[in-house]
Amino acid sequence: MIDEILERVLEGNTTKDDALYLVASLSFQELFNLADQLRLNEVGDTVTYVVNRNINFTNSCIGNCAFCAFKNEAGYVLSEEQILQKVQEAVEIGATEICIQGGLLKGMVLDDYCGMLESIKSNFEVHIHAFSPMEIFHASKNSNVDIKYALKALKNSGLNSMPGTAAEILDDSIRRKICPSKISAEQWINIITTAHSLGIPTTATMLYGHVESFNDRIDHVLLIRDVQKKTKGFTEFIPLPFMSNNNHLGKVTRRLEGIDDIKVHAISRILLHKSIKNIQSSWVKLGVKSAQMMLLYGVNDLGGTLMEEKITKSAGGTAGEYLSPNDLENLILGVGRIPRRRNTLYELI
Numbered sequence: 001m002i003d004e005i006l007e008r009v010l011e012g013n014t015t016k017d018d019a020l021y022l023v024a025s026l027s028f029q030e031l032f033n034l035a036d037q038l039r040l041n042e043v044g045d046t047v048t049y050v051v052n053r054n055i056n057f058t059n060s061c062i063g064n065c066a067f068c069a070f071k072n073e074a075g076y077v078l079s080e081e082q083i084l085q086k087v088q089e090a091v092e093i094g095a096t097e098i099c100i101q102g103g104l105l106k107g108m109v110l111d112d113y114c115g116m117l118e119s120i121k122s123n124f125e126v127h128i129h130a131f132s133p134m135e136i137f138h139a140s141k142n143s144n145v146d147i148k149y150a151l152k153a154l155k156n157s158g159l160n161s162m163p164g165t166a167a168e169i170l171d172d173s174i175r176r177k178i179c180p181s182k183i184s185a186e187q188w189i190n191i192i193t194t195a196h197s198l199g200i201p202t203t204a205t206m207l208y209g210h211v212e213s214f215n216d217r218i219d220h221v222l223l224i225r226d227v228q229k230k231t232k233g234f235t236e237f238i239p240l241p242f243m244s245n246n247n248h249l250g251k252v253t254r255r256l257e258g259i260d261d262i263k264v265h266a267i268s269r270i271l272l273h274k275s276i277k278n279i280q281s282s283w284v285k286l287g288v289k290s291a292q293m294m295l296l297y298g299v300n301d302l303g304g305t306l307m308e309e310k311i312t313k314s315a316g317g318t319a320g321e322y323l324s325p326n327d328l329e330n331l332i333l334g335v336g337r338i339p340r341r342r343n344t345l346y347e348l349i
């Protein structure tokens with residue numbers, strides 16, 4: 001039986017039952033070695049990172065996600081001048097990507113989102129990785145246009161790629177508990193596949209460690225794999241551990257243990273290795289040392305320098321807001337891997 005399962009694993013066709021069998025039957029070390037071997041087969045010993053800057057343009061939001069510590073009633077909204085200043089600072093230190101996300105600002109319409117992109121693009125040559133599927137929905141709803149129209153307009157204004165955040169766990173019974181006013185799983189997939197069909201690549205994420213079970217995580221990763229088999233539009237998969245401070249959900253959920261993080265990253269590699277080559281560990285969420293450790297269990301990317309990070313920090317993240325390229329390269333060298341800088345689309349620089 002195990003031989004048949006391993007054959008399906010190598011072909012990239014691991015089923016849910018296969019994954020559960022592997023987790024139940026293999027020792028942790030065997031499971032983790034399998035993930036590491038698949039990483040080696042697909043991407044070798046190179047570990048990548050991107051020099052980027054995060055800009056969270058507002059923390060004012062009409063949403064009600066139970067895991068959120070970022071939204072604030074008396075929130076800020078960055079002016080165009082402040083945004084351009086931040087982009088300028090990023091470009092000066094060699095950033096190739098500006099990552100923009102914000103709260104769902106009441107009354108913000110598609111033209112506002114497009115205006116932000118146009119203002120940056122008319123001043124800087126930089127890749128803009130911006131707006132979660134939830135923000136795309138917010139923009140289209142407030143402007144009475146459909147998703148495709150909104151995405152086309154954003155692309156014409158300079159949107160190069162999108163973060164696949166707001167995915168949380170793609171199961172509506174879980175979403176009703178943790179983010180009741182967010183788009184449904186089907187809407188998330190529809191926005192993502194529409195973006196891919198228009199030539200807008202995205203990342204894919206999973207928020208784990210709250211009310212979901214291990215089975216739910218496997219279902220989520222397999223759903224992402226199904227989408228990728230159809231569109232090939234995901235650049236990477238990023239498991240994001242739930243941060244429990246300063247939010248409602250943190251009071252009612254269990255705490256994750258380190259082994260949970262390793263299992264999630266390892267099983268992600270095992271399920272996705274033939275469809276999504278890049279598995280990223282988030283140093284902001286996991287902490288720097290744990291993110292480095294995940295490189296031994298299937299991960300091949302450490303994400304970005306960020307320069308500024310407000311969402312995780314508000315939920316108790318203590319990893320800081322910036323890692324220099326040197327810091328990231330030292331982490332990679334520290335586990336015997338080869339550091340390489342990349343752009344957003346995983347072209348080596």
Ligand code: SF4
Nearest residue numbers: 061063064065068103
């Ligand atoms: S997670 Fe995002 S959408 Fe949800 S409440 Fe917080 S800022 Fe709003």
